[in-house]
Amino acid sequence: MLHVKEKRLDAHNSGEFKNRITRLIEEGNINLIIDLGDVSFIDSSGLGALLSGYKNVNSHQGSLILSSLQSQVQSLFELTRLHRVFTIYPSLEEAMSNT
């Protein structure tokens, strides 16, 4: 489980975030839950980092699940149709009990 403690996921920190996901996968964690409950803002590069992680775990037959999206962040997933790509749970508890 990866809890993102940043309020903003943008082009300033998305590269580091992407690297963190890559390292987790390389260490054998191919079934990831990423909790975005603290993230009130995300931009195109933040979404790109998540999509990169999703494609990476898929290539290892793993899964990447998201939880606790704030309403504006959820709206952005819907605008880009990424809510159809990711499995998203309203809370971390629900994400953990369904995996």
Next chain:
Amino acid sequence: MGQDIQVNIIVPNQTQYLSLIGGIGEKIAKEINEYEGDRDALAFNINLALTEAMMNAIKHANSDGPDETVEVRIHIEEDELCIRVYDQGQGFDLDAVPVPDLNHPTEGGLGIFFIRSFMDVVRYEIIEGGNNVLEMRKRLV
């Protein structure tokens, strides 16, 4: 609208200032008196448009000048919020930026899509020997 708000900001051409610029836009959006739509959504969308526009200026327009600056002007004009982001690079062709295929998502290419989605008028003007400008307008009524 009876509100005369104008903010001009110049910051170094670095991603650490994305949060500052986006946050200023978000705060101004929350101060607009007569906006009757979803204020939280407007604030988020202005933050996003500014963040993407500034990143665009950093990445594409000022790429060969890390010591350059980005200038942002935010102005409420009549019933519009007008944002101009100036860069000193060689510029780019806004009309040539493709619309992303949302059924086959890729890691990049959403920045201008977000700006076009949330702003009513978007144009980019290359100014010979001077500041290029990305202008974004949002109707408030």
